[in-house]
């Protein structure tokens with residue numbers, strides 16, 4: 001039995017259309033202990049398998065996710081409110097991640113080092129044990145996949161706690177792993193909020209925590225992990241710069257700016273929300289961005305042509321609208337959107353909708369430019385020179401992502417090298433293929449997801465020394 005099925009507290013979870021879609025049970029101490037106990041037992045079996053054997057099961061799970069894409073995407077849309085169009089893409093990057101790490105599983109290896117006198121050493125890449133994944137609500141299925149695929153490929157067990165706002169889709173992932181052949185308890189889901197998360201982080205049999213969420217919660221996670229000397233991966237927030245030089249392909253830059261701001265209702269950690277535009281093209285760029293933003297189809301997220309659904313919940317909607325209000329008070333100009341949106345369709349009336357917003361006349365010290373809004377709000381800032389924009393772009397405590405649009409290839413790479421961020425996209429934005437590492441600099445966190453390097457975040461290295469001669473006595 002999965003720990004999520006055991007009941008201690010019952011909470012209703014309203015979703016973004018204002019209706020309760022499910023009631024799940026929060027896991028308390030008893031359930032967390034059970035989940036850890038099951039995970040430890042499963043780890044014993046799983047960690048003894050060869051990488052190739054683990055990879056075969058992960059390939060099978062990837063195949064099943066791919067086959068069930070539509071069902072999972074519908075569940076994700078109901079879970080989160082994002083458009084079905086986007087949810088399908090999230091499911092795609094999820095099975096791709098499983099395939100990527102399934103492919104790597106068989107080739108995880110240490111090295112052999114020759115030493116004097118014929119002695120030698122070698123290293124073994126070993127799993128950590130029971131890992132915990134804690135997720136945010138914006139990419140529920142994808143976050144669970146991006147954490148569990150490398151964890152399982154490396155031979156670990158994982159207990160995953162989704163956000164209480166999006167408890168559902170990860171259950172399908174647990175079902176699929178089980179059907180694909182992982183030992184019972186190897187991937188277990190516990191439900192709940194901060195209290196359940198704390199129980200997991202503080203559990204003495206938990207070897208690692210991988211967290212996606214806000215900076216304040218990330219800070220608490222490190223504090224708890226520090227007490228147990230546990231490694232952590234932190235994927236936190238951002239306020240990323242997107243720099244648009246006057247020599248860019250304008251049409252691509254406009255499309256890039258929209259992708260950088262309005263996917264998943266703007267609730268994306270790596271969004272390029274500070275859009276720096278070189279003065280020569282500011283008016284033209286702004287005009288085209290506003291036109292394109294006004295064309296975004298808001299509505300029922302399950303409809304094929306919808307591109308923007310409701311925000312996650314009422315308090316978050318109010319928070320985002322509050323940022324727009326404050327921006328106006330501080331002197332920014334709203335060129336479009338930023339208002340509560342009530343769809344005509346009566347069944348959507350309770351939804352937490354707002355119109356996508358473009359702000360101009362923004363200054364670097366305004367709240368909308370400094371703080372993560374996590375909603376569909378783009379702030380446009382103008383600049384003159386490369387040196388100036390680099391200094392302003394880097395003047396933030398965050399460092400998750402960045403982007404640059406230019407036709408000058410030398411400038412593109414020079415700017416990418418200078419930007420203080422874990423990711424830089426040249427002439428596109430929010431492209432995060434699973435082959436490439438994803439993660440932040442500065443307060444946006446540390447550790448990486450995806451890419452080969454993530455194997456290091458879910459394994460530890462053992463050094464073995466082999467003596468081929470006699471022991472030389474020093475006594």
Ligand SMILES: NC(=O)C1=CN([C@@H]2O[C@H](COP(=O)(O)OP(=O)(O)OC[C@H]3O[C@@H](n4cnc5c(N)ncnc54)[C@H](O)[C@@H]3O)[C@@H](O)[C@H]2O)C=CC1
Nearest residue numbers: 135136137162163193194197198213214217235236237269
């Ligand atoms: N860098 C990245 O990859 C991403 C970062 N984020 C960031 O996440 C934030 C929005 O997501 P939220 O779910 O509101 O973040 P949050 O930090 O409130 O919650 C994230 C998760 O942590 C759990 N949690 C809360 N308090 C906890 C505690 N004391 N101990 C253990 N677990 C605890 C929550 O239940 C949830 O599952 C934004 O700041 C955003 O930038 C979101 C998605 C991706």
Ligand SMILES: NCCCC(=O)O
Nearest residue numbers: 138139268269270432
């Ligand atoms: N697919 C984008 C990942 C970024 C995020 O989790 O917010």
